């Protein structure tokens with residue numbers, strides 16, 4: 324590679340946010356170059372639920388769900404509760420004809436997105452190429468420094484994930500903010516009919532988050548506050564299995580398959596998401612917590628907004644405004660859900676209030692998906708949610 328302006332847009336990271344940014348930009352006529360440090364297929368620790376709001380951007384990209392999410396089971400909604408008690412059943416709200424999500428296996432889903440990048444003539448895709456730096460100076464195009472050379476472009480899109488080393492190099496990282504939470508995830512083989520629900524079972528200081536993916540497997544994640552992480556020291560796999568089977572006895576007959584991976588802490592923000600031709604998308608632009616299962620869909624929506632912004636006379640300003648609009652309410656929902664589920668007692672209250680007003684939590688999910696605003700929930704419903712009365 325040389326230091327000439329070789330492309331309009333360079334994208335760092337070919338996860339869902341980066342791949343979709345590249346595909347949306349290419350559809351608008353931009354010449355795009357994409358770098359990812361990994362070879363595909365590669366796995367990514369994730370709850371693997373594609374929420375319903377993630378499907379329209381995929382369709383717009385003409386990535387038919389049947390192709391991108393081959394064999395992925397539908398997700399009807401969330402069942403949440405306490406161990407050994409009947410759960411509260413919260414169906415995903417209907418919005419613009421969309422209701423079900425999909426249980427996608429990241430190993431396959433991300434590889435199919437990478438395949439779409441490789442097929443598009445206006446995209447040059449470079450897997451196994453690490454980006455080490457992004458340099459910019461006022462009035463000159465930004466330069467991307469990779470493990471194989473340098474490339475100058477008009478715009479750089481940084482989509483290198485939660486702990487974004489490039490956001491850090493730019494000095495834009497805020498967080499991680501305490502209380503720290505971590506995820507420990509693995510897959511389980513479960514025979515029998517597919518259970519199309521995300522199930523979240525809360526215990527003291529952690530929750531078990533599970534959902535179906537292809538081939539009769541369930542992704543089962545522990546989302547833990549720091550105090551419970553000490554239990555895993557030197558015995559990650561054994562303690563993971565013990566807790567999963569204690570909190571979800573239904574999994575005692577199932578077999579855990581593949582590795583157990585830990586990730587975290589969560590809650591990162593960026594002091595800015597766009598400056599001087601450099602843009603942050605997806606987790607790199609900020610992430611609150613997996614509790615809403617919204618990260619992939621959020622990244623896809625941001626990618627679409629970014630492509631619109633690149634065509635505006637002031638792309639940075641346009642993207643900052645769009646990003647704020649897309650993320651502020653969903654972030655508040657994530658923070659709210661964390662507060663509402665902080666202890667088993669609070670979860671009990673939530674279940675009780677759900678029995679009295681079954682629509683409220685479904686509406687709250689819809690706000691988290693970016694469907695509508697907080698004014699959709701009445702003051703009386705808020706009171707009930709917090710007091711259980």
Ligand SMILES: Cc1cc2nc3c(=O)[nH]c(=O)nc-3n(C[C@H](O)[C@H](O)[C@H](O)COP(=O)(O)OP(=O)(O)OC[C@H]3O[C@@H](n4cnc5c(N)ncnc54)[C@H](O)[C@@H]3O)c2cc1C
Pocket residue numbers: 335336337338339340341342358359360361367368369370371372373374452453454455482483484485488489505506507508544586604605606607610613616617618619620622
């Ligand atoms: C435990 C857990 C459970 C979750 N559950 C869900 C869920 O159920 N549903 C949901 O929608 N979201 C969930 N999320 C969030 C979701 O995983 C993320 O929001 C999503 O992966 C973000 O996509 P991304 O493209 O921004 O980043 P990533 O998917 O992390 O992709 C980043 C890419 O950048 C590449 N990269 C990194 N650094 C460099 C570099 N220097 N040079 C080149 N390439 C680089 C990486 O190789 C990677 O391919 C969960 C997250 C966690 C941790």
